[in-house]
Amino acid sequence: xxxxxxxxxxxxxxxxxxxxxxxxxxxxxxxxxxxxxxxxxxxxxxxxxxxxxxxxxxxxxxxxxxxxxxxxxxxxxxxxxxxxxxxxxxxxxxxxxxxxxxxxxxxxxxxxxxxxxxxxxxxxxxxxxxxxxxxxxxxxxxxxxxxxxxxxxxxxxxxxxxxxxxxxxxxxxxxxxxxxxxxxxxxxxxxxxxxxxxxxxxxxxxxxxxxxx
Amino acid sequence: xxxxxxxxxxxxxxxxxxxxxxxxxxxxxxxxxxxxxxxxxxxxxxxxxxxxxxxxxxxxxxxxxxxxxxxxxxxxxxxxxxxxxxxxxxxxxxxxxxxxxxxxxxx
Numbered sequence: 001x002x003x004x005x006x007x008x009x010x011x012x013x014x015x016x017x018x019x020x021x022x023x024x025x026x027x028x029x030x031x032x033x034x035x036x037x038x039x040x041x042x043x044x045x046x047x048x049x050x051x052x053x054x055x056x057x058x059x060x061x062x063x064x065x066x067x068x069x070x071x072x073x074x075x076x077x078x079x080x081x082x083x084x085x086x087x088x089x090x091x092x093x094x095x096x097x098x099x100x101x102x103x104x105x106x107x108x109x110x111x112x113x114x115x116x117x118x119x120x121x122x123x124x125x126x127x128x129x130x131x132x133x134x135x136x137x138x139x140x141x142x143x144x145x146x147x148x149x150x151x152x153x154x155x156x157x158x159x160x161x162x163x164x165x166x167x168x169x170x171x172x173x174x175x176x177x178x179x180x181x182x183x184x185x186x187x188x189x190x191x192x193x194x195x196x197x198x199x200x201x202x203x204x205x206x207x208x209x210x211x212x213x
Numbered sequence: 214x215x216x217x218x219x220x221x222x223x224x225x226x227x228x229x230x231x232x233x234x235x236x237x238x239x240x241x242x243x244x245x246x247x248x249x250x251x252x253x254x255x256x257x258x259x260x261x262x263x264x265x266x267x268x269x270x271x272x273x274x275x276x277x278x279x280x281x282x283x284x285x286x287x288x289x290x291x292x293x294x295x296x297x298x299x300x301x302x303x304x305x306x307x308x309x310x311x312x313x314x315x316x317x318x319x320x
Contacts, residue, residue: 001261006275031318037221040315045234047311048304052241055285055300057252065252065259082318089310093303099280149260156264161273169264176260199230 001069001145001152001177002094002109005102009159016155017107023115024088027081034079034204042202046074047086051093058183066180071113072121072144073188076137077195079204080122087114108155117148121188133196134189141188142181149177242300246293249285 008016035043050070057065074083088110094100101109121144128136153173157166195202225231265271282302286295 001259004274005277006273007270028318035315035319037319038225040222040312040319041225041231043315044308044312045231045238048308049238051303051307052238052300055245056241056248059251059255065255085314086311090307093307093310097280097282097303097306098285098299099278099283103278152261161270162268165268168268172260172264172267
């Protein structure tokens with residue numbers, strides 16, 4: 001889902017960069033005080049894990065390939081603000097060191113994967129978690145990545161390189177990731193269940209859930 | 214950093230889950246060349262690439278920054294070894310940057 005340089009009109013890239021920077025600045029302010037020394041390694045390991053997981057392209061017969069992005073997983077495990085900052089770090093390292101995703105469009109890639117996917121994923125999880133946490137984690141991964149893909153589809157579709165074919169870009173990105181997102185949702189839910197069983201204390205406090213627990 | 218804070222951080226890193234987490238990350242990095250090979254076998258394409266080809270956007274693609282390790286390879290090195298090196302460098306760099314950020318946020 002990494003957009004390359006030349007794909008977005010400059011004004012689209014600039015608006016996305018401003019939105020991404022603004023949201024991450026707010027996230028950093030909100031996250032201030034959330035982090036304890038005991039949780040710092042969790043942050044580092046999750047971010048490093050997301051980088052490693054994104055290198056694993058799952059081959060799908062038929063010429064498609066998908067990899068786990070992990071925005072929703074990071075949001076559930078770390079809270080949305082720290083999750084957004086972690087995914088933004090991964091996306092930035094990918095662009096600067098490995099040329100995965102463009103430089104001018106870095107803000108757009110951060111916006112799609114570290115902001116839209118993370119916050120939509122977290123919203124879906126919180127909406128459904130008091131009914132069934134496993135299903136909530138699955139839906140968060142699935143719909144989070146689809147939302148990120150739709151955001152990318154929108155940015156591409158209003159840009160000259162994609163001939164302003166908004167419906168085409170939205171449908172290819174949206175439908176493609178709605179299907180591939182099932183894998184994202186599955187991995188999110190399984191890893192969530194494993195971590196939740198092994199170390200429930202690693203999760204940020206969720207007052208609404210504690211009342212019902 | 215105070216001694217007690219250093220102790221707390223040290224304890225957190227020595228815990229069983231931290232070792233397991235780092236082990237899982239190392240396992241994924243070790244597997245990355247295998248996945249790179251397998252994805253190459255089926256012809257690697259993501260929806261965004263399909264949309265770019267469909268609309269002719271690929272002609273507009275430019276590269277301002279190929280990166281030190283372009284496309285997760287090490288120039289002049291075997292591509293699968295390059296993938297492995299890229300995995301090690303990328304995860305280590307991400308870990309260091311995020312821990313530095315965590316330290317700033319915790320202060």
